[in-house]
Amino acid sequence: MKKTTVVFLLWPFVLAAQPAMQGGENNAADTVYSVVDVPARFPGGMKRLFSYLDSVKVYPADMLEQKKEGKVYVKFVIDREGKVTQPKVIKSLCPSADKEALRIIKQMPRWEPARQGGEPVASYYTLPVTFAIKSP
Numbered sequence: 001m002k003k004t005t006v007v008f009l010l011w012p013f014v015l016a017a018q019p020a021m022q023g024g025e026n027n028a029a030d031t032v033y034s035v036v037d038v039p040a041r042f043p044g045g046m047k048r049l050f051s052y053l054d055s056v057k058v059y060p061a062d063m064l065e066q067k068k069e070g071k072v073y074v075k076f077v078i079d080r081e082g083k084v085t086q087p088k089v090i091k092s093l094c095p096s097a098d099k100e101a102l103r104i105i106k107q108m109p110r111w112e113p114a115r116q117g118g119e120p121v122a123s124y125y126t127l128p129v130t131f132a133i134k135s136p
Helices: 002-030 046-056 061-066 095-106
Strands: 070-078 084-091 114-116 119-131
Touching (some): 046 119, 061 095, 070 095
Antiparallel strands (some): 070 084, 070 119, 114 119
16 A cells, blocks of 8 residues: 555656656757857858948947947857857847847848758857947
């Protein structure tokens, strides 16, 4: 009788643990790498990346009025298909600059994904978005 009671009391814990153990099997496909054999690459390279950023960036009006310049650092994930996901400001300049930096990061075209062991993998990437007033 005591054994039966113990089994019934422990059974919910055994069932609750099952999904957690099964989820661990897929972690390799869901891993986001910080260090990789070949880093992710914007189509055309770094020069094209910064050219792209300059072409789509809209300087926030409040920053122009205050003549404010600086950089916003955004960390994001480039997934196995090269899509930019999970952008997050890790070093802020001001709310309007942060908002603009996130906007342009979210609309970036697909990248060439990072490679680890010859296979495409998701990886983190940190990018500075520079706000500098251009003189006429």
